[in-house]
Amino acid sequence: MNHLDEKDIRKLTEETVKQLGSSATPELVENVVKEAIDRIQYKAGSHVIDTSPLKKAALQQSGNRIIVTAFGKNRVGILAGLTGILARHKCNILDLTQKLLQEFFTIMILVDINESPVDFDTIKTDVTRVGEELDLKVVIQHEEIFNAMHRV
Amino acid sequence: MPIAIEEILETIRMTEVEHFDIRTVTMGISLKDCCSDDLNKLKKNIYEKIMRVAAEHVMVAKKIESDYGISIANKRIAVTPISLIADAYHKEDFIEIAQTLDKAAHELGIDFLGGFSALVQKGATPGEQNMMHAVPDALASTQHICSSVNVATTKAGINMDAVKLMGEVIKQTAQLTGDKDAIGCAKLVVFANVPEDNPFIAGAFHGVSEPDVVINVGISGPGVILRTIREIPDTLDISTLSDHIRRMAFKITRAGEYLGKKVAEMQNVQFGIVDISLAPTPVPGDSVADILKAIGLEDVGAAGTTAALALLNDSVKRGGMMASSYVGGMSGAFIPVSEDEGMIRAAERGNISIEKLEAMTSVCSVGLDMIAIPGKTSAEIISGIIADECAIGISNNKTTAVRIIPVPGKDVGESVNYGGLLGMAPIMGCSQLSNNIFINRGGRFPAPVKGINN
Numbered sequence A: 001m002n003h004l005d006e007k008d009i010r011k012l013t014e015e016t017v018k019q020l021g022s023s024a025t026p027e028l029v030e031n032v033v034k035e036a037i038d039r040i041q042y043k044a045g046s047h048v049i050d051t052s053p054l055k056k057a058a059l060q061q062s063g064n065r066i067i068v069t070a071f072g073k074n075r076v077g078i079l080a081g082l083t084g085i086l087a088r089h090k091c092n093i094l095d096l097t098q099k100l101l102q103e104f105f106t107i108m109i110l111v112d113i114n115e116s117p118v119d120f121d122t123i124k125t126d127v128t129r130v131g132e133e134l135d136l137k138v139v140i141q142h143e144e145i146f147n148a149m150h151r152v
Numbered sequence B: 001m002p003i004a005i006e007e008i009l010e011t012i013r014m015t016e017v018e019h020f021d022i023r024t025v026t027m028g029i030s031l032k033d034c035c036s037d038d039l040n041k042l043k044k045n046i047y048e049k050i051m052r053v054a055a056e057h058v059m060v061a062k063k064i065e066s067d068y069g070i071s072i073a074n075k076r077i078a079v080t081p082i083s084l085i086a087d088a089y090h091k092e093d094f095i096e097i098a099q100t101l102d103k104a105a106h107e108l109g110i111d112f113l114g115g116f117s118a119l120v121q122k123g124a125t126p127g128e129q130n131m132m133h134a135v136p137d138a139l140a141s142t143q144h145i146c147s148s149v150n151v152a153t154t155k156a157g158i159n160m161d162a163v164k165l166m167g168e169v170i171k172q173t174a175q176l177t178g179d180k181d182a183i184g185c186a187k188l189v190v191f192a193n194v195p196e197d198n199p200f201i202a203g204a205f206h207g208v209s210e211p212d213v214v215i216n217v218g219i220s221g222p223g224v225i226l227r228t229i230r231e232i233p234d235t236l237d238i239s240t241l242s243d244h245i246r247r248m249a250f251k252i253t254r255a256g257e258y259l260g261k262k263v264a265e266m267q268n269v270q271f272g273i274v275d276i277s278l279a280p281t282p283v284p285g286d287s288v289a290d291i292l293k294a295i296g297l298e299d300v301g302a303a304g305t306t307a308a309l310a311l312l313n314d315s316v317k318r319g320g321m322m323a324s325s326y327v328g329g330m331s332g333a334f335i336p337v338s339e340d341e342g343m344i345r346a347a348e349r350g351n352i353s354i355e356k357l358e359a360m361t362s363v364c365s366v367g368l369d370m371i372a373i374p375g376k377t378s379a380e381i382i383s384g385i386i387a388d389e390c391a392i393g394i395s396n397n398k399t400t401a402v403r404i405i406p407v408p409g410k411d412v413g414e415s416v417n418y419g420g421l422l423g424m425a426p427i428m429g430c431s432q433l434s435n436n437i438f439i440n441r442g443g444r445f446p447a448p449v450k451g452i453n454n
Helices: A006-023 A026-043 A053-060 A078-088 A120-133 A144-150 B005-016 B039-053 B057-068 B091-108 B126-140 B160-176 B183-187 B222-231 B238-266 B288-296 B305-323 B341-348 B354-360 B379-395 B436-441
Strands: A065-073 A092-101 A104-112 A136-142 B022-029 B072-079 B113-119 B145-153 B157-159 B188-192 B213-219 B270-275 B368-374 B400-407 B415-419 B423-426
Touching (some): A065 A120, A078 A092, A078 A120, A104 B005, A136 A144, A136 B005, B022 B057, B039 B072, B057 B072, B072 B091, B091 B113, B091 B126, B091 B145, B113 B126, B126 B145, B126 B160, B126 B183, B145 B160, B145 B183, B145 B379, B157 B160, B160 B183, B160 B188, B160 B379, B183 B400, B188 B379, B213 B238, B222 B238, B238 B270, B288 B305, B288 B341, B341 B423, B379 B400, B379 B436
Parallel strands (some): B022 B072, B072 B113, B145 B188, B213 B270
Antiparallel strands (some): A065 A104, A092 A104, B022 B213, B188 B400, B415 B423
16 A cells, blocks of 8 residues: 555544544544554655645545635635535545635635546536625636646 | 645636736648649648648637636647748739638638748748748738748848848738738738747748647746736845746746647647747736836836846746746747837837837847838838848847838827737837948848857
8 A cells, every 4th residue: 555545544534533432632633643644654665754644645646636716705605605516516525725814715625526427617617606606706727737837 | 735725826816817828829730741733732732731630729729728727818820831832833822822721710710820931041932932922912811811931040141132022022011901000011020040830920830840730839927927026125136036037937837838738638739849938918917018117117218128128038038948848939028019018108108219129139039029110111121120130130049020010101109009919009210211222232141150150
């Protein structure tokens, strides 16, 4: 096992929670899981011990990945609306980050659309429409363009 | 997130606010296999090859735009210089061939097709003479065709007969398209040291040593560089300023190369080069002149303008060459007048003159580009301007060009407006002193000593 994917990490986390039982706190679980992943990857002969396995796992997953970025005034239902339409199209959310600067809300979602029964254009149209209903400006791009521009 | 939030936001700001786009994705198509001794067969071969090879070019480029959220402003085609594949034909035949190319471009939804071209730096064949004579009628009777003629190289020197002829061709083109403010001249460019893989119109053509079909990309992005410079303090030294420009040039070149490769891959075609020229548009904020001002000049034309342009040009090249192994074409800052909002304003205020622009062409990528001059200017004077640019080109071993518009019936103080990417040009004054004896001498201007470098 050279690289852990998201499924492995989830399994590892569930096992950790089970073993820790009532003493499990979010911090403790995170630390234990991180250590476990380090051990596994080190054993597997990896030269680099990655302390953020999710990042690495996400990077190495091959497939069709897009980044959905939305901005607008903060209001109820932004996250629900965007993730709802993604879920309906069977798009898998790999990572998500959001920022609130005063009233201005920005959300970025890394999405795997490999398992989706619909194509990129349909997802783009539908997510943009949902965004517009929430008064958001939505930009959807394939992930590789960011790697090309921002990584040497 | 594998990509930092700041990087995503920067990319979106570049495309949404700062007009960063891919200026052109140009498909080069060889027409060498279309030759025929029957004009109708030749026209049929050309039409069928372009329609077959480029059938999906526009569609694919649009798909890539949508997938990556970066606009590709123009989808264009460049073909083998027509003089080479129709060397045995007459003037009228060349006009018909231009119309055939125009029909193909129109049906494919392409705005400009380049390659109504000839390479005559050392001398012209009868066919090439015929083609040059056909240029005014060809440009007047077509919508999408662009023409270029190379009249000088560092190795061959300057063909002064061709320089003289092209002065006349430009005048005739202006007269034939006089009802549209001589728009034909906006599609005609005279070169020294022309690159054979340039994706930018009007000088694009598919060089003789190129593969059958190739995708070349021209980036844009003055707005992005402008923001970078505006964000740093006025007291920052020149080397650090250059460093900031270099970093941004890296990013935009990477984006251009990546998208170009995708367009090529989807059409199963070889990827050629990325041209790292900064190409302005008439949109406010998308201006090379504004960059020069942001570097620290009151307006373009101020003392120091040429140095600032040289700094910008060099910094962009450093970043671009780090970003891509296949940098080609012109690759330098463009300084067209009508296509650059800052340049238009400087010309209107009288801050920039044709003489200063000429000096700037010794350090930038092209030359006197999209400059409107008084309609009364003679063919010999235009030839003299071409000769000056050629001398700068061959002496500095660089590309130079002249795309100049003598607008019939208009003079200094008036202006022409073409709209769209071609923009608006105030008529600029140029010396009306006679150079008749010099231009009418003709002959071959010897190659500079610099050209003998083996």
